[in-house]
Amino acid sequence: MFGFSLTKEQKMVKASFAEVVRDIVAPNAHDMDENREIPAEYLEKAWELGACVAAVPGEFGGDGMEYSPMLNAIVLEELAAGDMAFAVAAMLPSVFINPVLEMGTDSQKKKYLPGSCGEKYQSSTAAVCEPRLDFDAMSLAATATKKNGSYILNGAKCFVPKAASAPNILVAAQLDDKPQLFIVKAGTPGLEVGQREKNIGLYALDTYEISLKDCQIPAENRLGGEEGCNYARFIQKGRAAVAALAAGECRASFEQARDYAKKRVQFGEPIAYRQSVAFMIAEMAYEVDCIRLLAWKAASALEVGRDATRDAYLAKIYAGETAMKVCDYGVQVLGGHGYIRDYPQERRYRNSRGVATWEGLATV
Amino acid sequence: MFGFSLTKEQKMVKASFAEVVRDIVAPNAHDMDENREIPAEYLEKAWELGACVAAVPGEFGGDGMEYSPMLNAIVLEELAAGDMAFAVAAMLPSVFINPVLEMGTDSQKKKYLPGSCGEKYQSSTAAVCEPRLDFDAMSLAATATKKNGSYILNGAKCFVPKAASAPNILVAAQLDDKPQLFIVKAGTPGLEVGQREKNIGLYALDTYEISLKDCQIPAENRLGGEEGCNYARFIQKGRAAVAALAAGECRASFEQARDYAKKRVQFGEPIAYRQSVAFMIAEMAYEVDCIRLLAWKAASALEVGRDATRDAYLAKIYAGETAMKVCDYGVQVLGGHGYIRDYPQERRYRNSRGVATWEGLATV
Amino acid sequence: MAFLEPPPDLIKVREGMHNVSASMLRPIARKYDEEEHTYPKELDAFRGIQVMGRPKKKKDGEKKDKPKDPNKIGQNLGTIVTVEEMCWGDCGLMLSIPNAGLGNAAIAAVATDEQLERFGKKWAAMAITEAESGSDAGSISTTADLDGDSWVLNGEKIFVTCADRCDCVVVWATVDKEAGKAGIKSFVVEKGTPGFTLDHLEHKLGIRASDTGTFVLNNCRIPKENILGSPEVKQTTEGFKGVMKTFDNTRPMVAAMSLGVARASLDLTREKLEQAGEKLDYSKNPNNCSARQKDYYMAEATLEAMRLLTWRAAWMADNGDFNNLEASMSKAKAGRGGTLITQKCSEILGPLGLTTKELSEKWMRDSKILDIFEGTGQIQHLIIARNVLKLSRSQLQ
C-alpha cells in the first residue's frame, strides 16, 4: 500500500540494524578506515540479523522470507549511516546470492546458495566496474565468447570487493551485444586477482582489480543457463542500492553537521544561529530525504516487478550528484574540524564521490 | 600595459555613455520594453558619442581612432547596465562595420563604410543564429555555393536585429566546410524577411527570422573577396561582446538588489541584515566581476591580435550560465516585487537567458 | 507502509486531469499569456466544479478518517496530482480556474461548516501581502475592528491572485496591533462590499493569464461571522499559527504547480531531443551521453525528487500528520528546482528556448513565481532550519 511511513516490521528491522550501527559500526568506523580492515566479528553481527539471506528459501539455508528490495534499501541506508564500507561489506554476499536466487537455474541455486548461507558466509562477490574513463555498466568492454560448450572471458574489472578471498565472482561481460553475468570460480586459469586497490574512499573495504585472460568457464556457469539472465534488472537493483547507501551516508553527514552547529560557538553564539550555516543544514535535511525517496521509489518498483529502468537510473544519478554536495556541506559546516580524520565527515566526503561511478557494488 | 584599472581615456568614454544611460536609457527602459520600440532619438544620443564608428578611418566617414575591443567591451557593459536591448541596438551598426573594416576588401570598405557612418547610421546588421535546437555558430546549416561568379545562399536565420530596415545583412553561411560571411543587400530576390519575432527578452529590439532561398549575390559580396575572411575572429568578437553585455546586465541587477535589500524592512530590519540575502548579493558582486574580467581578457587578446578562440569561448559560456544565475538572484532578492514589470529585475531575468545562445548579435 | 508505487487511483486521477489539461488549458496557454488580464472565458467550463472542496468536518479536533481502501488516495494527494496536471497545461490558467483560489484552500482548511456553506462555492482569492510586508506576514498593518455585528477593515493588499475575477477575498488583518502576530486573523470579504476596491492589476514576468492586483480596504464593513477561526486574541501566538497552518496545505500545492510547469518544459525538451535524433533510454552512464541528455536526465531526476517530497507532504496531511516541515521542504525544493529546470530547458533548447513559438520561454517565466509566492525559498529554508535545528525564531532570524 502506497505510503511514506514504515510498517511495524520495517521499523523493527531498521531498529535492529541501527543497534548494530550504534554499538559496533559507528564507534569503530574510524579505526576500520585507518586500519583498512573490517573485523570479521563485526560483519557477523550484521549477518546474524539475516542481512543477505533473509529471502533465501529454507531449503537452501536461508530464512525463507519474502524478498523485499524496499527492506533491503532500508537496511542499506541504516548500515551506511554507520559506515559505507561496512555497509557494502555486510551486504556484499547478496550481490551474488540475490541474482542467483532470482535469475539462476535450479541447479545454480542448488549449487551456490547453500554454501552462501552457512553460519559464516563465503563472501562471493560481483565484478561489474571497469578501469576506464567511459565505463558503462550497460555496454561493457569485458567480453564473453561461447566456444565448445564453454565461455571464454576477457577483460579487466575494478572495484571488485573481496575478490582475493571470494570463492566465486559474478562477472559481467558482453556476450555478443548483450551484457550477461557469469560465475567464475576462484582459481580458474586466466583469472588474475591484482593487488588490493587503493581508492579515494571505502578504505576499510578490500577491493581489487581483476583481469580475465582467455578465462574459460563451463557453459553452465552463465547465470540463468542458456537463456541467460535479466542483466538490466541486476543493474537496476545495484543502482537503487547505491542510492540507498548514499541516503545513509548523507543522513549521517546531516546529523553530525546539525549537532555540531548547535554546539559550536563562534562570535558569541552557536553557528547554527547564522543563516548561512542553518540554510546549508536545511538543504542537507531535504536532500537526504530526496535521495532516500528516490531509492525507495526504485525499490518499490523492483518489489512489484515493474520495470525500474527509469526510477533506478534517476535515483542513482541524483544520489551521485547530491551525495557529493551534502557530504561537502557536511565538511564545510565543521570547518577545519571537518578536514581532519578524527571526525567522520572527512571519510564521508571521500566515500560520497564514488556514488556517481559505482555499479554492481551492492543490491537491494 | 597589463592592469585592472581604467585609463583616463577609458574612464572618459565610460562616463559619457554612463551619462546617456542615466539620463535616457534607464528612465525609458521600461517603456521601451513595453512599447517594443526604441525611439530613434535615443539611439542617436549613443551614436553622437561615436559608438560604432570611432575606429573607422576619416576617409570613410569615421573618427579615425584606434580600434579597441577593450573600449568596446567597456561601452557595451555600460549601455547594457541601462538596457540590454538598447545596448544591442546602439552597437548594432558595428556588427557590420567592424568586420568590413577589418576583413573587407578595399572596394568593400569604400562601398559600405561611408554609408554606415553618416549622420544617421543605416543600421546594417548580421545574421548568424539559426532556428534549431543544435544551432552552432561554427557549423552552420545555411549554405553558400559558388556558381558562375555568384554565390547562391540557402538557409534560415533567426534573431536578426533590424532585418526589415537594414540596407545590408551580413549573412553567415557554410561555404564548403567553412563558415564565411556574405553581404546581402535588402531586396535581393530569394531573401525573405519574416514577421518581427517575439522572444523571451529584448522586447524593445526588433528582430526577425529571415530565409534565404536560392538567394543569388555577386561574388564580390563575399566578405574579404575571393580569399574570404577570418570568420572565427568574427565569432570571437561576438562572444566577447555578449559577455560584456552580460556584465552590464548583471551589474545593474546586482546594484538594484543591493539597494533594495538595504531599504526593504522585514521582521524589523533591512533584509540585507540576513545572511541568506546578503550572501546572494555578495555572490552577485563577484560574479559580475568574473563576467567582466573574462570579457576583458578576451577583448585584450583580440586587441593585440592574439588568437582569442579559447578566451572568447570561455567568457561566453561562463557569462551564459552566470548571467542567468545573477539575474535570477536579482529577482529573488526583490521577492514579489522582482516579478512585476514595474521593476527592471524582471526584464533582466528574461534578457539574461539569451546570453548562452546568442551569437553574432554584437561585437567588440 | 513505505512503498512508493503510485496506486491505481492516483494514476486514474492523473490521467483524467491530464486529458482535461491537455485539451482545455494547453491549447489556450499562449493566447492568454499574450492577452494579459483578459479573462479566459474558456475557463467557465470549470465553474460549478468544486476543486478545493473538503468533506464536512466531524468535530473540531477529531482526526479525519484515514483512507481505508489501499487503492484510494486522500484528498490532499488527489489535489496535488490534479494541480501538477493542470499546471502542466498552464499555471497561469490553473491559477485562474474559478473556485480554485488559494482563498478557497484557506476556507476549506479552517472554515466552519456554516462558512463552508456560505463561501464554499464562491471563488475566493487570498490577500496577505502588503507593500511593506512580504515574507514578514506577522507585520501586516491592515486592521479589522469589531463594531457591533460587523468587522471594519482598513488597509491595502498587494499581489492578490485572481483579484479581478474572484467573488470574495480572504483578507489577513490584525484585530489588535499591540498583540503582534496573535492579533492576526483572516476574514472573508465579498466583492461589492462598500469600501472594498480593486486598485490596479500588475504586469508580470510570467503567469500573465492570472490577474494579480492590489485592493484597498477603506472602512470596509463585513459581517461578524466572516472571520475564519476564532476572533479571540490569545496571549500565545497559537492563533497566528493557526492562520499560518493554511500554508501547510498550500505550500505543497505551490510545489505541485512547480512540478507541472517543470514537467511541461522537460516534455517539450525530450520531444525536441528526439526529433533531433537523440533518444533517451535511461541506461547509459550519463557522462557517456551528449551534454543535452545529461542535463536532461539530471533535471528529470530533480523533478522526481521534487515530486516525492510533495507527495509526502500531501500524504501526511491526508493521514492527519503534522507536516509543517515536510510542506516547507516540498516548497523549498520544488520552487527552486522548477525555476532551475525551466531555465535549463530554455538553455538546452538553444534558439528554440528563446522564441515564443515554443512555450519553453513562457514556462521559464511562469515557474519563477513559484520560488517566491506562498513564502520565498529563503523563508522555507528558515522554517526547515528552525525545525531540524530546533531553534526558535529569535535564535534563528
Place this chain on the structure above:
Amino acid sequence: MAFLEPPPDLIKVREGMHNVSASMLRPIARKYDEEEHTYPKELDAFRGIQVMGRPKKKKDGEKKDKPKDPNKIGQNLGTIVTVEEMCWGDCGLMLSIPNAGLGNAAIAAVATDEQLERFGKKWAAMAITEAESGSDAGSISTTADLDGDSWVLNGEKIFVTCADRCDCVVVWATVDKEAGKAGIKSFVVEKGTPGFTLDHLEHKLGIRASDTGTFVLNNCRIPKENILGSPEVKQTTEGFKGVMKTFDNTRPMVAAMSLGVARASLDLTREKLEQAGEKLDYSKNPNNCSARQKDYYMAEATLEAMRLLTWRAAWMADNGDFNNLEASMSKAKAGRGGTLITQKCSEILGPLGLTTKELSEKWMRDSKILDIFEGTGQIQHLIIARNVLKLSRSQLQ
C-alpha cells in the same frame, strides 16, 4: 590600464616555476600523500630561496613604488603566479616549502626592517586558530603578558601548518582580554623556546604532505621585540584590523593554491579525454558537445574567472590599493570553485577519478582545505557582503 594580456614577465615566471614544479614536486606528490607526516627531504633544495620576500620598506605609510616597466610584474602578482604553479605540482608540498609559510607572509607584510632581518630567513608558521575559536579570530584566548623585556604567552593553538618543520611560529594572542579585538597582536615564537611544545600532528583528508599540528604555550617567554606591529592597545579596532590585514595578502595566495590544484585536475582530465578520442577545440556550442566536454569547458571557464579575480587582488596590492574586498572575492570564488572543479573532474573521470593510480582523487581531497582555511567561504561572503552593502559587523552578523 584595463588590459589583461599577461605580460611577458608573468609568462616567464610562470614557465620557470612550472618547470620547477613539474620536475621537483609533481613526481613526489603521491609518495608524500601516502607517507603522511614524513618530511619531504627533496624540499631541502628550496632552502635558502626566499619565496615570501619583500623589498625593505621605505618608511611607514609611504606608498610603494609602482612597477615602472610595463613588462615587469609586481611582487604580489609574481607570488600568485608562483603559488599557482607550485600547487599545480602539489599543494601539500608547496605548503611545506621551507621559508614559504603563511607566517613568512605575515612577517613580510608587517615586520619592521629589523624584524625582517631577524626572521626573514626563517621558516615561519602561522598560529591563529584555537579549539574554540575558528572563524571568530577575535575571540582567541591565548594571552600575551608583558613582563619586563619579555612577553609571556599562554594558550593552545590548533591547525598550524608546518608545525613540525618550521623554525618559528607567528602566534596570535591577546594582550588585553577586556579590549576584545583591539587587544589581539601577533608574536614571533621561535622553536626551542621553553614552554613552547608541539603537542601532536593531525591526520587529514588531504594535503597530507603538509604537517598540521597543535601547539601548547605554557608560560612561554619571548623577547619584547618579537611582537609584530605596535604593542599599543587602541580604543578602536585599528590594531586588529592591522593584524587582519595580513589576510588581504594571504587570501589571494590561498586562492592561487586553489587555481593550481584545480588546473592540475583539469589538465589530467583533458589528457584522459584526448586519449579517449575527445579533442577539445573551444568552438562548438557546448550543448553540442559530449557531457564530459561541456562539464570540462564550464569548469575551465570557472578556473579562468577564479584566476582573474586572484590576479586582480594581487595586482591591487602591488599598486598599493586597498584590496580587502577583492582579496575576499578571490578567496571566496577560488576556494569554492576549486573544490567543485576537482570534485567534478573525479566524477567525469569515472573509475579513474577514484583510484590512487591517478592523482585526481588526491586533488579533490587537497583542494577542499582551500575552501576552509584562511577564512571559510562563509566568512569571505560575510566580508564581501559587508563591503558591498556597507554594513557594520553588528548589522550583518
